[in-house]
Amino acid sequence: DLDESIELHRDALLLRPPGHSLRSYSLNNLAVSLRARFIERGVPSDLDESIELHRAALLLRPPGH
Numbered sequence: 001d002l003d004e005s006i007e008l009h010r011d012a013l014l015l016r017p018p019g020h021s022l023r024s025y026s027l028n029n030l031a032v033s034l035r036a037r038f039i040e041r042g043v044p045s046d047l048d049e050s051i052e053l054h055r056a057a058l059l060l061r062p063p064g065h
Helices: 002-014 023-041 044-059
Strands: none
Touching: 002 023, 023 044
16 A cells, blocks of 8 residues: 555655765656656645655756656
């Protein structure tokens, strides 16, 4: 279920602290799950957090990626 997925993605993000080479992937995975929950339930805070996480993930990727 989406709540469990989000919880697990949050846990995974803790295992990839700032500076970890794969942190952007965890940020993206959590963002995708939050967006899916927004689509299902329509809670604006899920979409807001998803956008913030996607932005954070993009900042960690090389230019042009």
